[in-house]
Amino acid sequence: MDQEHATQLAEYDGPLPPILVNRSDLRVIDGMHRLLAAYIRGQETIDVEFFEGSPEDAFLRAVETNVAHGLPLSLADRRAAASRIMTTHPQMSDRAIARASGLGSKAVAAIRRRSTAAEAQLNTRVGRDGRVRPLNSAEGRQRAAEVIAQNPEASLREVARLAGISPATAGDVRKRLRAGEPPAPARPAVRETPEDPASAAPTPATAADEVTLALPSSEKVPRPGHRTRLATRAPGTMLDKLSRDPSLRLKEDGRHLLRLLQQNAVTQWSSLTAAVPPHCGELIGSLARQYAANWLDLAEQLEERERSGSL
DNA sequence: ACGCGCTTGAATACCTGGAA
């Protein structure tokens, strides 16, 4: 409470605007200074606007009104408010909490990452427009791809309804599939937290690892370091970086290699397996093993070159 | 009237550079 501010309000001649009070417990949500000013004036009553809602909603409203027109909250106060809001309203988007608490969206995102309540955070967020958006769109896109594979004639709305995504996203998935691209962009759709990369959703890396792990023990097995390096950097990210590298892009062989790498970033192994007729299974399986062995040879040659170069 | 594909406007997260 700022006594000087309340005194200034009391000296104002006109009627004080109504304060906001939670009807359930009669606690003042917004207008403590106006209430004190009325007391200084000697008023016995003050106009009140009642708020109907839970204590958590009342706190959210109190922060919003204070940020909007109250005395400026300190940075620590705003951070504490944002932290409390994301605990009581985990469905709110970072921007919505930022608007309510007077912080930037990045600051809110950082608080959310550090929050011990991170495990309780939902997989969807409700934006300021009231619309629900997923944090990880890859699962919905994968479901859409499966629906399209099972029923290529299905309309976008039907695909969207079955996959639980919007028609626009379903349309994008279908467009990508027709272009021979994976249903989800290479860029990781999951907002990975740097502190916990292991919690990230499956990416093309998972598919690559599955190939490696599926090799029989008699096949060449990468050294222990390989899996660690694969797990710490998403293939989509690495592929994007390589695709921008002029030393590869500007050479025919480099572009050929990039195309091969992109074509191998396939995530739909299950649907591909289903597409193989029984009489072709052995043949395609043999080819897959040969190609896998070729990739391992390439990897070992490159690492051998790296080792000899660093000595 | 209904369902379709497509577009639009507004929102999201993430990244980068600059300011405090």
Next chain:
DNA sequence: TTCCAGGTATTCAAGCGCGT
């Protein structure tokens, strides 16, 4: 170090025009 602003890519619901 923290935050903000601008840009990019993506997603959403709503609305449009079109065909049945």
